[in-house]
Amino acid sequence: MDNPPLSNPQISADGALTHLLSTEGLPREILLNILDTASSFLEVSDRDIKKVPLLRGKSVFNLFFENSTRTRTTFEIAAKRLSADVINLDVARSSTSKGETLLDTIDNLVSMHADMFVIRHISSGAPHLIAEHLNRIDRSDIHVINAGDGRHAHPTQGLLDMFTIRHYKKDFSGLKVAIVGDILHSRVARSDIHALNTLGVAEIRVIGPQTLLPAAMKTMGVQVANDLREGVGGCDVIIMLRLQNERMNGALLPSAREYFRCYGLKPEILALARPDAIVMHPGPMNRGTEIDSEVADGSQAVILKQVTFGIAVRMAVMSLLAGN
Amino acid sequence: MPIECFPDAEAQCADLAKIIRPQLNPGTMLVGIHSGGAWIARRFSELLGLPDEIGLIDVSFYRDDYGEKGLHPQVKPTSIPFDVENRPLILVDDVLYTGRTTRAAINELFDYGRPASVRLAVLADRGGRELPIYAEFCAWQVELDPREELILEPDENGKLRWRLEKHG
Numbered sequence: 001m002d003n004p005p006l007s008n009p010q011i012s013a014d015g016a017l018t019h020l021l022s023t024e025g026l027p028r029e030i031l032l033n034i035l036d037t038a039s040s041f042l043e044v045s046d047r048d049i050k051k052v053p054l055l056r057g058k059s060v061f062n063l064f065f066e067n068s069t070r071t072r073t074t075f076e077i078a079a080k081r082l083s084a085d086v087i088n089l090d091v092a093r094s095s096t097s098k099g100e101t102l103l104d105t106i107d108n109l110v111s112m113h114a115d116m117f118v119i120r121h122i123s124s125g126a127p128h129l130i131a132e133h134l135n136r137i138d139r140s141d142i143h144v145i146n147a148g149d150g151r152h153a154h155p156t157q158g159l160l161d162m163f164t165i166r167h168y169k170k171d172f173s174g175l176k177v178a179i180v181g182d183i184l185h186s187r188v189a190r191s192d193i194h195a196l197n198t199l200g201v202a203e204i205r206v207i208g209p210q211t212l213l214p215a216a217m218k219t220m221g222v223q224v225a226n227d228l229r230e231g232v233g234g235c236d237v238i239i240m241l242r243l244q245n246e247r248m249n250g251a252l253l254p255s256a257r258e259y260f261r262c263y264g265l266k267p268e269i270l271a272l273a274r275p276d277a278i279v280m281h282p283g284p285m286n287r288g289t290e291i292d293s294e295v296a297d298g299s300q301a302v303i304l305k306q307v308t309f310g311i312a313v314r315m316a317v318m319s320l321l322a323g324n
Numbered sequence: 325m326p327i328e329c330f331p332d333a334e335a336q337c338a339d340l341a342k343i344i345r346p347q348l349n350p351g352t353m354l355v356g357i358h359s360g361g362a363w364i365a366r367r368f369s370e371l372l373g374l375p376d377e378i379g380l381i382d383v384s385f386y387r388d389d390y391g392e393k394g395l396h397p398q399v400k401p402t403s404i405p406f407d408v409e410n411r412p413l414i415l416v417d418d419v420l421y422t423g424r425t426t427r428a429a430i431n432e433l434f435d436y437g438r439p440a441s442v443r444l445a446v447l448a449d450r451g452g453r454e455l456p457i458y459a460e461f462c463a464w465q466v467e468l469d470p471r472e473e474l475i476l477e478p479d480e481n482g483k484l485r486w487r488l489e490k491h492g
Contacts, residue, residue, distance in 0.1 A: 040384075040399040040402075041385075043401045052435070319395050320394070323395040
């Protein structure tokens, strides 16, 4: 079977966005179009009737092979504000556990006239596999959105982070962005780095303990630092990542307290960044592990705005995909 | 039709404002459809001494051709800075043609509330209606070939003027 290594099934032959799988390889104009469209959707959520009829009659299937209440909920809200019908499948507890393969599950849902799949999977590449399958069976009219796959990508989080940065900083050129924490296991970090590179920020710094920094990081066009004070100094944007508790058991870190001492964002560390720096976090955050409560609740934190913007960004992605 | 023959769009705005003035209900607000209608609504608001606040509508999220054409590449946010409930409204657009844009705009307005009335004001009515929609205020009736598109745009001094584009 002809399968070129650099195939990018998210873009059609005529350059339109068919699926959203990764911010890697997402052309700048498509990325900016998503952000611009999201700006227009922001206002819809402020109305008495928080709905527009764009996706009326479309069926959006949420397939979460890995748990995530918040991401699933924001996708569900986004689809409902576009008037789509949303079907949440508890896949972890249903067919897959009875032995059905992933693509057999998809074929069954295609037979139920699905129009869009929102997929979260513990395995990197699962949404890619599904998108290629749909393209292969000539059903690229059905769209796939990656809602997080393994360590690979979480493109809508990356896009909502870009939306948040643009909202507060207006322009990407000249910005210094720090990403702090468990870079190794973070699909959010990867999605952010690809998008930030495409949008042309001045500098991206990744900061974390050596055990949580992937060796190949420098090839992604970023500066690497192990010292938080040094890394945060003079930054415009600080993106804190969630420290997954299960990492403590794997001998990568001594303890949550030790981690907070070295890599927790505390007021005195934040003071080293630019005075108008913003603090972001994809959630759910662990207070006292990666972030101090005073910072999380402080005036520079934009963490809850990210949640609001996330709905508008997901509405933009869904409506652009369904129109292509 | 050579471009010299086009009526002066700014003068049309002034004429239309004169027609609208005696028929204004108290509390009337203007709602312009992006982008031509928004420019004209701003003119009306000055000429008629109405409040600066005008509503702006981008009907992209309500269009009936989304299934075929997809989302318009440059969607602008809709902004209705006043309460629509029980309010007399004048919807403003540059060109009335099939009526589908007006239909989409009315649908969108009703997602903000139940206005007391909605009347339509346009600079040009080029016929070709596909829906039962009628402009109560209109400055110019014009017959055009279906391949022709009438476009309103500001010139280098910000004055509105007409332009004709031929397709196919």
